Amino acid sequence: MFVLSMANFNYTWAGGKWNKTNCPYGNNHPNATQTSNKFNVGGSENWHYGFDYMDWARKNGPFFVNDTLVFKYDPPNLNGGFPHSVYLLPNYWSFIKCDLRRAKRIANPIQGAGEGFEFVLKKSQPYFFACGEHGGIHCNNGTMKFVVMPLKRWPF
Numbered sequence: 001m002f003v004l005s006m007a008n009f010n011y012t013w014a015g016g017k018w019n020k021t022n023c024p025y026g027n028n029h030p031n032a033t034q035t036s037n038k039f040n041v042g043g044s045e046n047w048h049y050g051f052d053y054m055d056w057a058r059k060n061g062p063f064f065v066n067d068t069l070v071f072k073y074d075p076p077n078l079n080g081g082f083p084h085s086v087y088l089l090p091n092y093w094s095f096i097k098c099d100l101r102r103a104k105r106i107a108n109p110i111q112g113a114g115e116g117f118e119f120v121l122k123k124s125q126p127y128f129f130a131c132g133e134h135g136g137i138h139c140n141n142g143t144m145k146f147v148v149m150p151l152k153r154w155p156f
Contacts, residue, residue: 036066040116041146047073047084047112047131049138053146063150069119069129073112083109084138086117089128095147098139100132109133121150 039060045051057063076083086107089095094102107117121127130136131144138144 036064036068036120038068038070038118039063040070040072041129042072046116047071047086047144049082049084049131050143052143053129054142057146057148061148063121063148064153065121065124065150067121067150069121069148070116071107071112071119072116075110075113082138083133084112084131084144085109085133086112086119087130087132087139089130092126092128092147095128095130095145098130098136098145100130100136100139103130103132105132121148124150124152 041047042051042053042056043060045056047053063069071086073084074081085105087100087103088106089100089103093099106119111117126147126149128147129145130139132139
């Protein structure tokens with residue numbers, strides 16, 4: 001079972017109608033007047049082992065169609081650093097099991113260096129992301145994976 005919940009604790013009810021300035025999709029959200037936003041996955045932590053990306057996604061949402069996710073991570077090095085990558089998993093079951101057999105690698109271990117790898121959320125559908133290096137062990141421990149469900153922007 002897959003459940004998606006969106007909550008906005010900063011709303012008001014004014015005379016039986018939503019107050020547009022505090023409506024969950026009104027003018028108070030950064031996407032209200034922009035066509036898209038860019039999010040650095042993990043914020044200042046970037047994409048690395050041991051960070052809870054599900055929590056990051058929950059705290060930084062909602063995401064909207066045409067928003068961009070930027071994956072920044074260190075490339076492999078000779079000093080024993082662990083490489084990372086970004087895979088797009090096809091469905092919730094693959095996401096839960098970290099089954100990479102039908103997943104698509106969208107960024108290899110060197111693409112996260114510098115300005116990072118950018119992924120645009122083009123459709124209103126669930127996107128399941130995971131690190132696929134080391135046989136998926138970074139995904140299997142439950143931290144280097146997350147899901148986003150971009151919403152369509154409503155005209156206000």
